Amino acid sequence: EPEVTQTPSHQVTQMGQEVILRCVPISNHLYFYWYRQILGQKVEFLVSFYNNEISEKSEIFDDQFSVERPDGSNFTLKIRSTKLEDSAMYFCASSRGISNQPQHFGDGTRLSIL
Amino acid sequence: GQNIDQPTEMTATEGAIVQINCTYQTSGFNGLFWYQQHAGEAPTFLSYNVLDGLEEKGRFSSFLSRSKGYSYLLLKELQMKDSASYLCAVRGDGGFKTIFGAGTRLFVKA
Numbered sequence: 558e559p560e561v562t563q564t565p566s567h568q569v570t571q572m573g574q575e576v577i578l579r580c581v582p583i584s585n586h587l588y589f590y591w592y593r594q595i596l597g598q599k600v601e602f603l604v605s606f607y608n609n610e611i612s613e614k615s616e617i618f619d620d621q622f623s624v625e626r627p628d629g630s631n632f633t634l635k636i637r638s639t640k641l642e643d644s645a646m647y648f649c650a651s652s653r654g655i656s657n658q659p660q661h662f663g664d665g666t667r668l669s670i671l
Numbered sequence: 672g673q674n675i676d677q678p679t680e681m682t683a684t685e686g687a688i689v690q691i692n693c694t695y696q697t698s699g700f701n702g703l704f705w706y707q708q709h710a711g712e713a714p715t716f717l718s719y720n721v722l723d724g725l726e727e728k729g730r731f732s733s734f735l736s737r738s739k740g741y742s743y744l745l746l747k748e749l750q751m752k753d754s755a756s757y758l759c760a761v762r763g764d765g766g767f768k769t770i771f772g773a774g775t776r777l778f779v780k781a
Contacts (some may be wrong), residue, residue: 588767599774600714600758605767613767648713655672655766659704 559583561663563649565603569669570639578634580649590650590660591624593617596663600648606632622637642669673697675772676732677759682778683749691744691757691775699764705733705744706758708774714758746777754779 570576582589591603604614606624623635630650636643646667650660656663675695675771694702694739706714720726720735720742732745744757756774763770 590767590769592771600708600760602768602770604756607767613765615768655701655762657702657719657721659719660769661716662713664713 561649561651561661563647563666566664567667568667569671572641572670573638576636576639576668578636578647578649578668580632580634580663581630582632582649582651583653583661583668584630586651586653586661588652588655588658588660589610589624590652591634592648592650592662593620593645594648595645596664603634639668639670641670644668647651672761675759675761675762675770677772677775679773680776680778682780683746685749685751685779685781687749688747689703689749689777690753691746691777693742693744693759693772695740695742695759695761695770695772697761697763697770700737701764701766703713703733703735703742704760704762704769705742706760706771707770708758710756716756725738749778749779751781753777761768 564579589606592602600641602615604618605612648665649663652658652660677693705717707713718733725734730747736740756776758774759772
C-alpha cells in the first residue's frame with residue numbers, strides 16, 4: 558500500500574538555525590498538509606497546500622514557516638530561526654481529494670531544538 | 672471559537688465493547704474523522720462521517736449527529752492491540768483545515 562514518507566525521522570538543531578523537513582506524499586494525491594504535535598499534546602494543523610499554493614493556514618503558521626513543492630514528488634516545510642518551542646513531532650499528510658477523503662499521515666519527523 | 676471535547680482516558684476489558692464520545696463546536700463542518708494513534712506513531716485513519724447516522728467498518732463503527740455536534744466511535748470485540756489514543760477530528764470551512772481533539776487514551780486490560 559502506498560504511503561507518505563518523511564525524512565529525517567529525527568532532526569536535532571541549535572536554536573536560531575533553519576531546518577527543512579521533507580515529505581514525499583502518495584503519488585496520486587493532490588492535497589498536502591503539515592501538522593505538528595508537541596509531546597503530550599494534540600495534533601495541530603499548520604498548513605494545507607493544493608495546486609502549488611497554500612490553501613489554508615493556521616495562526617501557528619507565521620512568517621517563520623514556509624512550504625514548497627520543489628518538484629513533482631517532494632513537499633517541504635522550512636522553519637527559519639528555530640526556537641525552543643518549535644520542538645515537536647511534525648507530520649506530513651496527503652489526501653486524494655477533500656470530500657470524504659481521509660488524510661494519510663507520514664511517520665513524522667521529531668524535531669529537537671537545543 | 673473552535674473546540675473538540677473527548678474524554679481523556681477510558682479503560683475497557685478485552686472482548687468487550689467501548690464507546691468513545693466526541694462533541695464539537697467549529698466554524699463550519701465538512702466532515703468528522705476518527706484516527707487511531709499509538710504512542711510515538713502517526714495517526715492512522717479509522718472512519719469518516721459527513722452525514723448523520725452510523726458508519727460501520729468491521730469492528731469499528733462511528734456515529735454522527737450534526738444537529739447535536741456529537742459523534743461517537745464504537746469499538747467491538749476489543750483486543751489488547753486496540754490500546755491507543757483515539758482522535759476525533761473535524762474538517763471545517765473550506766474543507767482544508769482539520770481540527771483535532773486532544774484524543775482519548777484507551778487502555779484495554781485482560
